[in-house]
Amino acid sequence: MASSHDPLYILLLGAPGVGKGTQAAFLTEKLGIPHVASGDLFRAAIANQTELGKLAKSYMDRGELVPDDVTIAMVMERLSQPDCAGGALLDGFPRTIEQAKALEKALAERGSRLALVLYIRAGEATLLERLGGRWTCRQCGAVYHERFNPPKQPGICDACGGELYQRPDDQPETQRRRIRVYLDQTAPLIEYFKERGLLVEIDGERDVESVRQAVEAALEPVLGGRV
Ligand code: ADP
Ligand code: ADP
Ligand code: ZN
Secondary structure, three states: OOOOOOOEEEEEEOOOOOOHHHHHHHHHHHHOOOEEEHHHHHHHHHHOOOHHHHHHHHHHOOOOOOOHHHHHHHHHHHHOOHHHOOEEEEEOOOOOHHHHHHHHHHHHHOOOOEEEEEEEEOOHHHHHHHHHOEEEEOOOOOEEEOOOEOOOEOOEOOOOOOEEEOOHHHOHHHHHHHHHHHHHHHOHHHHHHHHOOOEEEEEOOOOHHHHHHHHHHHHHHHHOOOO
8 A cells, every 4th residue: 555655656647739848837836746748858868968968969859769778877867866756756767668678667666566557648730739839848848838828028938037949840840750650659658557556647738727637636646645
């Protein structure tokens, strides 16, 4: 039986642009665990001009996945930091079966496991519409949409005053590539986690608030009296 002191690992799964990062922003606060987004970790490495950043950029610019070994090592290093002692909200990792197996193994070694996989689903037209209007804060990573979730002042982050930019991999051609890569390499995880009884499916076509409510409802049975 899980106690309220056990680390809590929750995974957000879904196609690029479906709204994982947007939901993570409120979830991380509600759950009191850090948001660990592999894409954010790669972008930080690029900004810091590390070797990892240089390698990752060459894949990200093409809309392809960074190789499993580098990705797994990077996320595991992040999960071993003290602020992740109580668990983590994983976003964008795992993205392949190999990554999922590495994660399960690492959690099992700590006597832990994934508590839930929140699979957010939306059609390709919705994904393209969302990716096309996405603006991201250079400073804090907050995500906006020029029509669906605009900042109070264009180009400026509500949360920290940082500059908003459009990600280079949100160009139309790269968007399509990323969605294809998702269908090919990441979508098999849906069945994988379903077989393990961990998957909850969320309708991601609705507005941010409706999706948030569905996510909260899905978390109820896992959290119980925990928060
Ligand atoms: P989105 O949330 O729009 O899907 P991410 O920020 O999660 O985008 O990822 C951006 C890019 O970073 C991906 O297209 C890929 O190149 C790389 N990336 C992120 N997470 C992973 C991962 N788990 N495995 C391999 N590559 C990844
Ligand atoms: P992901 O992390 O899955 O790639 P994001 O959270 O970055 O997706 O969202 C992609 C874009 O869609 C952002 O511009 C965000 O503001 C917007 N968005 C997120 N969720 C919704 C929603 N439910 N309805 C409309 N737009 C949304
Ligand atoms: Zn910001």
